[in-house]
Amino acid sequence: MIRLALPVISLVVLICAVFWLQPRAMSYVGLNLLFNLAVPIALATVAQMVIIMVGDIDLSMGAFVSLIACITAAILPGNPALGAVMLLGCIAAYAALGALIEARQLPAIVVTLGMSFVWGGAAVLILPSPGGTAPGWLTAVMKAKPPLVPMAIIASIIIAAVAHLVVMRSAFGVRLRALGGNARAVSRAGRSTIALRAWAYALAGVFAVAAGMALVGLTTSGDANIALRYTLLSIAGVILGGGEFTGGRVSPIGAVIGALTLTLAGSFLSFLRLSPDWQIGAQGAILILVLAARLVVRQAEKRA
C-alpha cells in the first residue's frame, strides 16, 4: 500500500493543478477530454510492466503498438477474420520472442531494439501512408458516454482491476513474478523458465494489442508512426507507478495511475503554454525527477 502512496499523491496534486489552471476541466466532458488518450497509454504501460516484472525491458513497445494500430485500421474493418488472425499472430510472435530471449540468454534490450525495426517495417508494409478506418464497434466502445462517470475513467479502473487480478492474485501471475524475482529458484522448482518467459511476453502482447486497438478506437485511423512515443511513456508509467527494475516488484494499479499521471502532465504542460519543443524533454525530466524523489524517500526511510 505504501508503494501506491507516492503515485496516488502525485496524480491528485496534478489533477488539482490542472483544475486550478483550467476550471472548465472540472466536468464530465472536461475529464473525458483530459483522460481519453490515457486508455491506450495505460494498456501499453501494463504491457511494459509485465516485461519489466520478469527482469527485461521492451524498447519496441511504441513500434509494436503502431503496428497493431495499422492492422486494426487497415485490415480489421474490411476483413475481420484475417485481422483477428494477424493480431493473434502478433501475440504469438511476442511469446516466441520471450522464448528466444530465455533459451539463448539474450539481452532483451538488443532483441527488442531489433524487433522495433521489424514491427516498423511490417507497419509500413500494411499501411504505407496514414489512413484506414476504425471498426464501428471499436469506436462505439471507446467513445461510449456512460452516465455520471466518463468512459476513460471506467476503462482505466477496469484495466487496473484486470491487471491486478491476473498479475497479483492468480497463480499464473505469482509464477511470472517469481521468474523476475529468482529465475533459478523457479527452474529448480521444476518449472520451465523458457515457457514462463514466453507466457510473460504473450501476456504483455495481449495488453499491447489492446493498446493499439484502443488507440485506433479514439483516433479512428492508423499510421506507422502513431505510437512511437509509447516506448518512453510506458517505461515512465511503470516507474511512476512504483515499479522497480529488479526482483519482480511491480504494481499494476500503480502502473495505470502512472499512465494517467503522465497523460495529465502532457495536458498540464500545454496549459502552461510550454513550447512543444520541450514536451518530449519534459517527459524525460519528469522521469528523472520521480526517480530522484524516490531515492530521497528511500534514504529518509533508511535513516528513520
Place this chain on the structure above:
Amino acid sequence: MMNIYKAPWFWAWVAAFAAFGATWSLSAGGGGGMALLVAALTFGSFSVLTGLGQMLVITMGPGNTDLSIPATMTLAATLSLKLMNGAGGVWIIAGLLTALLIGVGVGIVNFALIRLLRIPPIIATLSASFLYQSLAIWSNRGLRIKPPQALADFTTGRAVLGIPNLAWLALAITVVFWVILNRARFGRRISAIGQNPRAARLAGVPVASVTAATYVTCAVMAGLTGFLLACFSGGAALNMGAEFLLMSIAVTVIGGSSIAGGNSNVPGIWGGALFMYLIVSMLNSYGLGAGVRLLSTGVIIIAIVAIASGRKARL
C-alpha cells in the same frame, strides 16, 4: 596466425567479405566494386565511431548500454554547425571543440544520473536523451545550416590511396582504442569491471572514475560522429542519429565482443560495420521497399545476435 579462425573478429570479417561479394555480383555485372567499397568504408566509418564508444560501455557489464547516442549526435551536430555557420578557419576548430565538449557534458550528465540517482544506465541514458533531443529541437528550429566548405570537402574526399578520409580517421581512432583496451591500464580496468565488478572493486579498481570516463568517452565519440556526419551530409537533421543506436550495439556484438560484458574486441567492429552496411545495400539492390528493408535489417540483427552470443551469463 595458425589459429586466426578462432579470433572472435574472424567471422565478422568473413561475413563482411561474403556480403561484399554478394552485393558486388548483384550490382550491374560487377562493375561498381570500387564505388561499393568506398561507400561501405564511408558509411561504415560512422558505425565504427559510434560502435567503439558503445563497445566500451557494453564491456562494463550487464545493464550498461548508452541509449543517448542518437540524441547526442543530433545535439552536437546542431550546435556545432550553428556556431560555425558555414565559416571556415578558426571556426572549424571551434565547431569541432563544441561537438567534443557537448560529448563531455552529456557523458558527465549520464554518469551523474547513474551514479548519484542510482538509476539503471538504460533508463538514465534513455530519459536524458529526451532532454538532449528537446535541446536540439529548440536550438535548431528546423533550420538547416550548411557546414563549412572545407569540412564538407574533407568528409567527402579521398585524399590518400583513394580511400575515404573518414575511413583513415576512423582507422586512426580505432588503433587508439585498440591500444587503450589492450595495452593501457584504463582498458584493463573496464574489462575487470565487466567480468566481476565486486572483484574489481576489491582489487582496488576505482570503479566510479572508470565508469565516468567510459560514459564520457562514449558520448564524445557520439558527438564527434554527429559532427562528421552533419558535415558529410550537408547539415544536421533531427533524426540523423536514429539508426546509430541499434547499429552501435549490433556492430559491437557482431564484431565478437561479449554482450554480457568483460570482453571487448576492436578489429571486429570494422567487420561488423562493413557487414551491416553491405547487407543493407544488398537489400537495396534487390529493389525492395522501405518496409521490407527495415523488417529484414531487424531480423538479420536478431538472428546474428542470437547465433553469436550463445549461452552466456545474463543478469
